[in-house]
Amino acid sequence: MELSSRPRRLRSNPNLRKMVRETRMDKSSLVYPMFVVEGRNIKEEIPSMYGQYRYSVDRMEEKLTELMDAGVTNVMLFGIPAHKDEAGSGAYAQDGIVQQGFRKAKEVCPQMYLIGDVCMCEYTSHGHCGVLRGQDVDNDQTLKLLAKTALSQVQAGADMVAPSDMMDGRVGAIRRMLDENHYENIPIMAYSVKFASSFYGPFRDAADSAPAFGDRKTYQMDYHNRREAIKEAMLDVAEGADILMVKPAMAYGDLIREVKDQTNLPMASYSVSGEYAMVKTTAAAGFIDEKRIMCEMAVSAYRAGTDIYITYFAKELAKCMEEGKIG
Ligand code: PBG
Secondary structure (H helix, E strand, O other): OOOOOOHHHHHOOHHHHHHOOOOOOOHHHEEEEEEEEOOOOOEEEOOOOOOOEEEEHHHHHHHHHHHHHHOOOEEEEEEEOOOOEOOOHHHOOOOOHHHHHHHHHHHHOOOOEEEEEEOOOOOEOOOOOOOEEOOEEOHHHHHHHHHHHHHHHHHHOOOEEEEOOOOOOHHHHHHHHHHHOOOOOOOEEEEEEEEOOHHHHHHHHHHOOOOOOOOOOOOOEOOOOOHHHHHHHHHHHHHOOOEEEEEOOHHHHHHHHHHHHHOOOOEEEEEOHHHHHHHHHHHHOOOOOHHHHHHHHHHHHHHHOOOEEEEOOHHHHHHHHHOOOOO
16 A cells, blocks of 8 residues: 555654653653641651642651652642631731741752742632622722732741732732842742632632632633633733743643643643642542553643643653653
8 A cells, every 4th residue: 555654653662752752751840839837756648649648847857758759840839828818918027937938948958940830829818819898899909918928938938939810910929029028039820710610629628728608600701701811811921930830731621732732931831620630639549541541641741731730630740751751
């Protein structure tokens, strides 16, 4: 048979397959999200996320060392305070839980790059991502608190801040606050394209941050929208974001690609708690191969344009990259 092109020819040998591979990745691009909780000597499993734990500050070192040993050099910290209030004051307290976490992480693992998730929902009694006026989040009042939160995290040792609240103007407000305090070299990774998604369910268990009423649809994006994703990304670029993020990752590859092609900033994507929980539970039931699914999901995110991949599987992926299973 005369065929002008035989795509199978380039798949005929494993070395050749690797040579022609289009998506290359490296464990230096992985970020591990980690939960820090108040109390002592705590390492408690998150029920909806098998294999993921909340750590008290005094137990952080073992996890950070384990990550470092695996070649994961970047973590994003989330704080879970013992007390929540209307104004989410724990988010910007100098000795708040996440601030303590940053100080400890810097002390015990100075080579680790530390990113702060900047939001109010883990700290507010009502679980919304800002302060309320009536039944809705007051955008402009919240901006002041977010800027304070970012500053307090940086003062405690965060190397980068990542606002995830979805208020309008937060990147600019945080940039101004950091600059005024001579932190002009601290980058902002903006959760620019963040959808009102059911994929965050297990995280809200982990952080006890589900909204007490209503939902997040007045601030997080409607997942029917693609052009609006570009609008959000462009606004964050204009306000001074250094890195853009699309979240969740798995069901949003189209937008990772779209934002990547239309901007010139590094692209992050966040493979969120629901993605993790789906893989873990389905694998535990014996229906899928956990490791292979995890690899395939990661490669698809990178193939879509991800430069920085935030994932609860960071350590396991680093191992697969090391072994040459992917990358
Ligand atoms: C805080 C925040 C959330 C996540 C990251 N930052 C929860 C939310 O927006 O409800 C979700 C992460 C995950 O699901 O893994 N706003």
